[in-house]
Amino acid sequence: MGRDFFLTFEGIDGCGKSTQAERLKRALTERQFPVTHTFEPGGTALGRKLRTILVHDEINLSLFSEVLLFAADRRQDIDEVIKPALERGDIVIGERFADSSVAYQGVAGNVGEERVERLMDIVTSGLVPDLTLLLDIDPRISLARKTDLDRIEQRGPFLDAVRHAFLDMAARQPERWVVIDAARPADDVFRDVLREVLKRLE
């Protein structure tokens, strides 16, 4: 039963994207939906190399180069994974997409929201998720969950700005975004996630 549907999880580091995406994949598969799960940076062979640079390396990247490397990863993921999956009729579950670039580098990183939006429109050829679930949480809570803070996450107040950028984006496009309180236990968060997704698939 093909049902091409592209949904993404967004939210700051450690908000629970991977946890919820895994659960959702399992729940939809149990309900016989064909599912493709992808994440970025790193869903493809190119992505894995870029992830090393973006997340772990000591290379001093300018913010704009960072935007471009994420963009290269995203385009590769679209061509290699997302588009073929949607063409097969799969439900695609993505962890992060163009909205992350807008929030992190565009707004919080001062590259410019509109500039990054325009670039992302080109990079994605206008592919926009059908649904974006924003796992909203105070960075002080989400960072406490993680022990291995990476290059980008080490900037604490930065994540406050990212959080508010996401909330602003969600408020501007309520037909695409759903804000979910991610500070609760994973089971409670998942109940909301599944309800919002099934509502749109039925």
Ligand SMILES: Nc1ncnc2c1ncn2[C@@H]1O[C@H](COP(=O)(O)OP(=O)(O)OP(=O)(O)O)[C@@H](O)[C@H]1O
């Ligand atoms: N609702 C929750 N309550 C408490 N801990 C959680 C919850 N959800 C996830 N965790 C734990 O918090 C940590 C971060 O979760 P997870 O990896 O799912 O977040 P993420 O958004 O994918 O992070 P990243 O941005 O680094 O990819 C993990 O150790 C996970 O087990």
Ligand SMILES: [Mg+2]
């Ligand atoms: Mg993750």
